[in-house]
Amino acid sequence: FAGGGVGGGNDFQWCFSQVKGAIDEDVAEADIISTVEFNYSGELLATGDKGGRVVIFQREQESKNRPLSRGEYNVYSTFQSHEPEFDYLKSLEIEEKINKIRWLPQQNAAHFLLSTNDKTIKLWKISERDKRAEGYNLKDEDGRLRDPFRITTLRVPVLMPMDLMVEASPRRIFANAHTYHINSISVNSDHETYLSADDLRINLWHLEITDRSFNIVDIKPANMEELTEVITAAECHPHQCNVFVYSSSKGTIRLCDMRAAALCDRHSKFFEEPEDPSSRSFFSEIISSISDVKFSHSGRYMMTRDYLSVKVWDLNMENRPVETYQVHEYLRSKLCSLYENDCIFDKFECCWNGSDSAIMTGSYNNFFRMFDRNTRRDITLEASRENSKPRAMLKPRKVCTGGKRKKDEISVDSLDFNKKILHTAWHPKENVIAVAATNNLYIFQDKIN
Amino acid sequence: MSNETEIANQAMEEATTEEQQEMQDKVVSPEKAEEAKLKARYPHLGTKPGGSDLLRKRLQKGQKYFDSGDYNMAKAKMKNKQLPSATAEKTEITGDHIPTPQDLPQRKPSLVASKLAV
Numbered sequence: 032f033a034g035g036g037v038g039g040g041n042d043f044q045w046c047f048s049q050v051k052g053a054i055d056e057d058v059a060e061a062d063i064i065s066t067v068e069f070n071y072s073g074e075l076l077a078t079g080d081k082g083g084r085v086v087i088f089q090r091e092q093e094s095k096n097r098p099l100s101r102g103e104y105n106v107y108s109t110f111q112s113h114e115p116e117f118d119y120l121k122s123l124e125i126e127e128k129i130n131k132i133r134w135l136p137q138q139n140a141a142h143f144l145l146s147t148n149d150k151t152i153k154l155w156k157i158s159e160r161d162k163r164a165e166g167y168n169l170k171d172e173d174g175r176l177r178d179p180f181r182i183t184t185l186r187v188p189v190l191m192p193m194d195l196m197v198e199a200s201p202r203r204i205f206a207n208a209h210t211y212h213i214n215s216i217s218v219n220s221d222h223e224t225y226l227s228a229d230d231l232r233i234n235l236w237h238l239e240i241t242d243r244s245f246n247i248v249d250i251k252p253a254n255m256e257e258l259t260e261v262i263t264a265a266e267c268h269p270h271q272c273n274v275f276v277y278s279s280s281k282g283t284i285r286l287c288d289m290r291a292a293a294l295c296d297r298h299s300k301f302f303e304e305p306e307d308p309s310s311r312s313f314f315s316e317i318i319s320s321i322s323d324v325k326f327s328h329s330g331r332y333m334m335t336r337d338y339l340s341v342k343v344w345d346l347n348m349e350n351r352p353v354e355t356y357q358v359h360e361y362l363r364s365k366l367c368s369l370y371e372n373d374c375i376f377d378k379f380e381c382c383w384n385g386s387d388s389a390i391m392t393g394s395y396n397n398f399f400r401m402f403d404r405n406t407r408r409d410i411t412l413e414a415s416r417e418n419s420k421p422r423a424m425l426k427p428r429k430v431c432t433g434g435k436r437k438k439d440e441i442s443v444d445s446l447d448f449n450k451k452i453l454h455t456a457w458h459p460k461e462n463v464i465a466v467a468a469t470n471n472l473y474i475f476q477d478k479i480n
Numbered sequence: 481m482s483n484e485t486e487i488a489n490q491a492m493e494e495a496t497t498e499e500q501q502e503m504q505d506k507v508v509s510p511e512k513a514e515e516a517k518l519k520a521r522y523p524h525l526g527t528k529p530g531g532s533d534l535l536r537k538r539l540q541k542g543q544k545y546f547d548s549g550d551y552n553m554a555k556a557k558m559k560n561k562q563l564p565s566a567t568a569e570k571t572e573i574t575g576d577h578i579p580t581p582q583d584l585p586q587r588k589p590s591l592v593a594s595k596l597a598v
Contacts, residue, residue, distance in 0.1 A: 053595040062595055084594040109597040117544075124542045149542070211539055230539055258535050280535065312515040313525070317534075364510035367517040472596055 043462055044478040045425045047418055049103060052471035064467035066454055070134040073458040076104055076465055077144060078472055079129025083113035085146055087157065104474055108157050110199040113148040125150050131216050145225060149212040152227055154203035163193040208234050208244045215265045221272040228265035228277060247295050248277060264324045278335055282319030302349045314366045322378035327387040334390055336381040339363060341392050356402045359394045361432045361443050374448050384457045393452025397468045398428055414452060414466045414473040
């Protein structure tokens with residue numbers, strides 16, 4: 032079906048809206064986007080890159096004067112969040128790459144977000160300034176101090192409008208709490224605490240306190256030779272502030288309740304899909320490693336992404352997922368080369384739409400996939416400059432697995448494995464999506480929207 | 481259900497399971513075929529891929545090794561010789577190679593703004 036849609040039972044049609052970033056072929060390592068996140072209202076869209084920089088886009092208000100820039104995202108603020116460091120004691124190089132950005136719910140005029148690299152989490156305040164005080168007594172308009180003895184009258188400074196300035200300032204720095212590399216941060220529904228997870232440990236922080244954090248999960252074995260699995264992702268439950276989940280490199284998910292104990296080494300629920308032992312291979316464990324876990328907005332389900340599939344789990348059922356979607360099953364017969372070129376270790380993320388009726392995840396060749404949970408329809412789309420005419424509708428793509436390749440199909444061997452879509456985000460309320468394709472950020476909108 | 485029907489059903493079930501087993505033996509899963517390919521290329525590959533080795537490699541990301549003694553000895557040896565010209569491709573610094581200041585990748589933060597912000 033041409034231009035077929037996904038989501039909510041209606042035929043939605045995804046159209047190109049915007050693309051950000053350089054066009055040139057030579058991609059600087061620092062420009063590779065490493066995280067994408069909408070804020071709670073969807074008004075702001077943040078990206079982090081390997082160079083430690085954050086760029087925040089803001090959606091333009093729809094106005095009658097400028098109908099063509101309806102809902103476009105434009106640069107709002109940009110700053111250097113993290114810088115490369117070297118831990119001399121451990122002889123460890125610390126990358127400035129932003130692993131994750133998470134927004135805090137908005138409580139006043141300013142916006143707050145958490146950004147993290149491998150070792151340090153920072154709380155950033157982004158605020159607007161559109162007024163400036165003029166008529167100071169002790170200094171001139173250009174800031175020079177006036178001679179106090181020459182002042183004969185007093186005046187009250189007046190607030191005058193000025194060009195909008197958006198300032199980002201680091202308000203808290205949460206450092207030195209992780210021996211291993213941070214893979215996740217998640218803001219709790221109590222809006223006071225958040226968790227950070229590395230390969231072996233999960234810590235709970237209070238947003239106001241930087242010199243202390245509680246360790247709530249520790250899976251480090253006494254003898255590192257006995258290490259069998261690592262933590263790959265973690266997230267707080269969207270409504271129950273005492274519940275969180277973490278996934279492992281063995282394809283399991285543990286749900287923990289912080290009311291049960293101070294140290295949540297014993298899970299409350301353990302989610303694992305039974306495996307057929309006869310089908311086990313060298314690759315089984317590697318491809319079962321979960322690269323992302325996300326709760327549904329409803330809080331009733333969670334979704335996990337492993338190398339070849341996306342699974343939806345009902346929190347009330349631990350023994351198997353309720354839905355499984357194949358992302359790129361055709362790669363199963365390419366695992367050998369994918370292991371050799373390290374692609375098998377790529378960490379894809381996944382996301383829900385606002386109503387939890389659809390899910391999205393990335394693939395190779397700048398393809399990304401969407402699944403409608405109600406109709407069970409799926410679609411493959413491509414983020415490419417070739418489809419970048421304003422409001423151009425995206426054509427569904429298809430990968431050919433068999434011998435006969437139809438026109439417009441692409442064969443598995445022609446896929447570009449360097450063009451990976453690891454990070455995608457869905458607007459919390461509307462059918463607007465952000466897709467990171469290496470150094471470019473694509474924004475697509477539903478036509479009806 | 482009558483006894484006869486039960487027995488007939490059972491026999492049918494067994495027959496199909498046997499057929500299935502035969503099919504499985506003939507058709508190697510694509511995953512197992514890929515495994516055979518990998519083992520053919522790397523015969524020394526261990527049987528526990530997800531185990532300690534792989535995980536420990538992951539945990540050690542970013543580890544750099546440097547011995548000041550080795551470095552100074554190498555510098556002294558090279559004193560009178562021409563330094564070899566830098567190779568076009570940056571090779572990863574491993575334990576065998578003694579890093580020199582020229583080899584180390586630039587770790588300064590990017591002073592250039594993100595191209596997304598243009």
